[in-house]
Amino acid sequence: xxxxxxxxxxxxxxxxxxxxxxxxxxxxxxxxxxxxxxxxxxxxxxxxxxxxxxxxxxxxxxxxxxxxxxxxxxxxxxxxxxxxxxxxxxxxxxxxxxxxxxxxxxxxxxxxxxxxxxxxxxxxxxxxxxxxxxxxxxxxxxxxxxxxxxxxxxxxxxxxxxxxxxxxxxxxxxxxxxxxxxxxxxxxxxxxxxxxxxxxxxxxxxxxxxxxxxxxxxxxxxxxxxxxxxxxxxxxxxxxxxxxxxxxxxxxxxxxxxxxxxxxxxxxxxxxxxxxxxxxxxxxxxxxxxxxxxxxxxxxxxxxxxxxxxxxxxxxxxxxxxxxxxxxxxxxxxxxxxxxxxxxxxxxxxxxxxxxx
Ligand code: AHR
Numbered sequence: 001x002x003x004x005x006x007x008x009x010x011x012x013x014x015x016x017x018x019x020x021x022x023x024x025x026x027x028x029x030x031x032x033x034x035x036x037x038x039x040x041x042x043x044x045x046x047x048x049x050x051x052x053x054x055x056x057x058x059x060x061x062x063x064x065x066x067x068x069x070x071x072x073x074x075x076x077x078x079x080x081x082x083x084x085x086x087x088x089x090x091x092x093x094x095x096x097x098x099x100x101x102x103x104x105x106x107x108x109x110x111x112x113x114x115x116x117x118x119x120x121x122x123x124x125x126x127x128x129x130x131x132x133x134x135x136x137x138x139x140x141x142x143x144x145x146x147x148x149x150x151x152x153x154x155x156x157x158x159x160x161x162x163x164x165x166x167x168x169x170x171x172x173x174x175x176x177x178x179x180x181x182x183x184x185x186x187x188x189x190x191x192x193x194x195x196x197x198x199x200x201x202x203x204x205x206x207x208x209x210x211x212x213x214x215x216x217x218x219x220x221x222x223x224x225x226x227x228x229x230x231x232x233x234x235x236x237x238x239x240x241x242x243x244x245x246x247x248x249x250x251x252x253x254x255x256x257x258x259x260x261x262x263x264x265x266x267x268x269x270x271x272x273x274x275x276x277x278x279x280x281x282x283x284x285x286x287x288x289x290x291x292x293x294x295x296x297x298x299x300x301x302x303x304x305x306x307x308x309x310x311x312x313x314x315x316x317x318x319x320x321x322x323x324x325x326x327x328x329x330x331x332x333x334x335x336x337x338x339x340x341x342x343x344x345x346x347x348x349x350x351x352x353x354x355x356x357x
Contacts, residue, residue, distance in 0.1 A: 066128060066327040068099040073323055074122030075103060075131040078159070079110040081203075081236045082265040083293045087357030088133070088158065088313035095316030101323075110203070112139055119143045123150045129323040130154050133173075134161035136205040144168065153326045157319050159207040165334070169326050172318060172336035174311045176208045180215025182342055183260055183288045184226075186307045190286045193223045195258040198248050199231035200241050200266040208311075209233070212262045212290065229255070234266040241269025249277045254284075261289040264296040264308060271304045282306055292343050294355045300348035310340035313357055 073096070077089055089107075096103035104125060108114035112135055122130045123146060130152055134140075137160070144167040147154050156171040187195065199216070202209035213231070220226050230248050234241040241261060249256065259274075261267030267289030274281040281287055281304040289296060292310040299305035318336070325332050343351060 066324060068101050068320065068324060070102075071129070071320075071324055071327055072102045072125070072127045073104070073129050073131060073320070074118070074125065074127040075105050075157075076115045076118035076122075076133070077105065077107050078115075078133050078135045079108060081110060082238075082263055082291070083295060083357065084263060084265075084291045084311065084313045085236075087293070088315060091314045091316035092131075092157075092319065093316070095320050099320055101320055108135060110135055112136055116140065116143045119147055123147055123152060126150075127152060128327040131157050131319055131323065132161075133158040134207065135159070135203065137162040137207055137210065138205060155319065155322060155326060157315055158313070161207075170322060170332050170334055170336060172315065172322060172338075174208075174338045174340060176211030176311075177215040177218075179208075179290050179309050179311060179340070180212035180217075181219050182215075182309045183212070183290060183307075184216045184219030186309070186342060187258055187260060187286065187288050188219065188223050188226060190288070190306050191226065191258055194225040195286070196227055196229045196252070196255050197258045197260055198245070198252070198256050198270075199228050200234040200244060200259065200261040200270060201231055202233065202236040202262045202266075204233050204235075206236075208290075209236075209262060216260060228260075234261070234269065236263050236265060238265040238269040241266030242273050243269070245270040245273035246276070249273055249279075253277075254279070256285055258286045259288075261287065263311075264289045264291040264293045264299075267305060267308075268295055268299060271299060275304075280304075292340075292355070293357055294352065297343065297348045297352040297355060300343070300345040301352065303345065305345070307342060307344050309342050312338045312340055 075092055078085060080086055093105060104122065104127060106118040108118060115132065115135060119130060130147055132154065134156065140161050140163060144154055144163050148167055154168040156168055158173040160171045201213055229252060232244045232248065234244045259270050261270055267287055270287060271281040274285055279285055286306050288307045289305065290309045290311050292308045296305055296308040322332055322336065
């Protein structure tokens with residue numbers, strides 16, 4: 001639609017330059033001298049050249065302009081460690097299919113080396129844009145520089161790596177620091193400001209594990225009677241959350257009064273371990289987790305989970321919107337944060353049917 005308008009304007013311009021533009025009133029036509037006729041021919045030639053150049057520019061711009069239908073995107077996903085990650089993958093694949101984007105999707109199975117390989121594959125394939133959720137923050141070497149040198153823009157989705165700001169175009173996703181802070185504020189309310197807390201942290205060196213830990217501790221500084229008695233990585237999986245919590249319960253038993261699980265899956269594993277141990281999760285031990293997936297709502301309805309801090313995995317549609325803009329050289333913000341809340345048992349039953357993951 002925009003192209004045809006532009007072409008119409010060019011046609012009008014050509015007509016105008018050729019003197020054929022309809023005039024509102026008729027004026028006497030001056031008889032040109034030879035010189036002035038020569039000048040007129042020269043002017044017409046240069047006008048025709050300008051028009052041809054303009055036409056060529058518009059044609060090549062519209063030929064190069066990216067749409068969803070001719071956009072090629074490489075996406076490096078971390079793996080399938082949690083329900084959150086599964087929902088994120090579904091969202092990305094579904095959005096690509098809905099929009100008609102040519103998506104090359106690679107699952108790194110939690111391995112940094114696989115993600116580096118994926119980026120090099122995308123560079124070789126000359127994709128328009130690379131999307132990546134970084135499994136860990138460090139150890140990336142020069143791979144982002146290589147993408148930049150190849151002229152392929154990088155968009156971090158969900159998790160950022162520890163790279164120079166000029167090595168990526170934008171980062172979209174949650175504010176993990178704030179999620180940690182929210183969890184600590186909720187925990188302070190639940191425990192009246194006195195607690196022996198076990199922290200089940202996520203994948204070591206991953207952005208959410210690092211930032212949620214920092215944010216949680218920032219708030220705890222204001223509560224001297226809230227102590228983290230142990231902190232272990234459960235790698236963001238339910239199986240590891242269960243295993244680690246079993247070990248910690250054997251060590252501290254009833255001294256534990258609260259659990260901060262850095263994702264719902266580990267929280268659900270902890271709930272099982274606490275029940276096996278003979279205590280009541282949500283009552284004897286207060287539990288706050290992160291993600292707000294459907295299983296967490298079911299646990300809140302069952303009374304075994306006290307709160308969940310939202311972390312939105314439905315990033316497919318906004319990612320491709322951003323990717324198209326980036327591919328067309330449009331300016332985008334360096335940071336595109338997700339808007340998220342906190343959920344509690346009191347309205348979990350009402351909200352559960354509306355949850356999409
Ligand atoms: O990066 C987001 C985190 O990664 C989610 O909280 C977690 O469930 C996932 O594995």
